[in-house]
Amino acid sequence: MEFKESKEKFIQSWGVLGSSWGINKTMAQIHALLLITPEVLSTEEIMEELKISRGNANMNIRALMDWGIVTKSFKAGERKDFFFADKDIWEVARKITKERSKREIEPVIKILNELKNVKGNDAHINQFRETVNELEAFTSKLNSIVDKFSKADEHWFYKKLLKLVK
Amino acid sequence: MEFKESKEKFIQSWGVLGSSWGINKTMAQIHALLLITPEVLSTEEIMEELKISRGNANMNIRALMDWGIVTKSFKAGERKDFFFADKDIWEVARKITKERSKREIEPVIKILNELKNVKGNDAHINQFRETVNELEAFTSKLNSIVDKFSKADEHWFYKKLLKLVK
DNA sequence: CTGAACTTTCAGTAATTATTGAAAGTTTAT
DNA sequence: ATAAACTTTCAATAATTACTGAAAGTTCAG
CATH class of the missing domain: 1.10.10.10 (Winged helix-like DNA-binding domain superfamily/Winged helix DNA-binding domain)
Structure with missing residues (x-):
């Protein structure tokens, strides 16, 4: 070509x-x-x-x-x-990750946390609360991984990831 | 509320x-x-x-x-x-991840692999080749992590991730 | 078969998002 | 101070994407 x-x-x-x-x-x-x-x-x-x-x-x-x-x-x-x-792809990925977390994930976590407090106790409200709780837990965990990634120096994280993938 | x-x-x-x-x-x-x-x-x-x-x-x-x-x-x-x-958020995340990898990441990896073969050797072509190679390596690595994730059972991966985040 | 109950399709339209280009703004050399 | 060189803004417009609703398609009980 x-x-x-x-x-x-x-x-x-x-x-x-x-x-x-x-x-x-x-x-x-x-x-x-x-x-x-x-x-x-x-x-x-x-x-x-x-x-x-x-x-x-x-x-x-x-x-x-x-x-x-x-x-x-x-x-x-x-x-x-x-x-x-910046030609360093690792660095680029880190910056994008960080920025998107800040702009998109963190606001959602904030809202989910607010929504956890809904009062009541029929089947609908219970399902709502459970879903919101699970989503909040999941999203927060994801976000903390992303955060770690965006702060880590290349080597530390890279090695860990490689181990993960084996 | x-x-x-x-x-x-x-x-x-x-x-x-x-x-x-x-x-x-x-x-x-x-x-x-x-x-x-x-x-x-x-x-x-x-x-x-x-x-x-x-x-x-x-x-x-x-x-x-x-x-x-x-x-x-x-x-x-x-x-x-x-x-x-499906109420299992973990499962949902897995399916979405898998699907997006298939639809969006894999085709790009395919293209990057094709583009690796460009011939020539001036500064522009060299930079091109280098960027494409790095992107391909990065994207493939990412994709294999994602793939592992989408196949893993919850426990295995979850534990590893938690260790990662500590 | 028939037709009622339901689902799918898709041309037309609406809503959203991206782009243009010209005018306004800024900077700097003289 | 001026004006050329350059950058930014933003109203108008284009391009893209999503949505509607009516018509066509499907299924199935009688």
Whole structure:
């Protein structure tokens, strides 16, 4: 396969994967492009490569910076901004995990904890309470694993996981 | 908080969580409703409770059955279908994990493996190859953990995880 | 068979989410 | 201070995705 074709396929696939995990397509594609590019890229270059508008590029680059997986950089004598992606996949996974836990899992745990306190004692309320309790326990456990993961240094966790998988 | 209010909040929250993880809102809400309902429900009852149309209810119930987390049931002397959700959260998580791995992760691994073979040797191609290799390695490892998880019996894995989190 | 009870499908529509592009804002060299 | 170079914002629009409801399909008791 030609490089150009491979590159397009890679960017395309990463976009699809992103969409199915609640990350928008363009954001995932910009990230993919930066991941495979050895040097830094300007907004213009990203726009051109992905055939997207300035506004779209700007917003999604910013989102990637908010997630902490893309960084702004400067070139001597140049006025515009350049960007590059953290190439360490482990680190990227950690940051994404942490961010999604914070944005999506923690608020749900909070709500589940509130809902535990519902009063009453017919079959419906009992089933409700049981489900909420189980979900809360499960989600909290999951979240604490995720948290451990997002704080661990690569080696510690990696070794543990490998052992787990054997 | 009143039961009715709690119930609505729960269904609502589960819908939001679903959306941000690529599961459609209604599907998540139907699942939430079935989870907290001790007895089986008919399509009509689900429609009524969630204020959704017959078509929508039908399609999403079917999707839940495809995922293996909702089951059709029959009542003696009644002609219509009734449904209930598997209440074992662990089991539900396993099934969802397995299904998403199959639908979303495995195809990506396949593509990454194809892309490993790109020929050439300038800086761009080298970076491309390196990124693709790392992503493939990472994703495969992740997937094998997920696979282990989806096959393990509750106890084995649970114990290991607990040790991990300590 | 027939038709009532029920389920499924799907074209049309609504709701949501993403994208554009031009205008406003900011920064910096002169 | 000015204006060129660049970035950000956001209202309008496009694209995508979800939902409705009526019609077609299926099943089964009589």
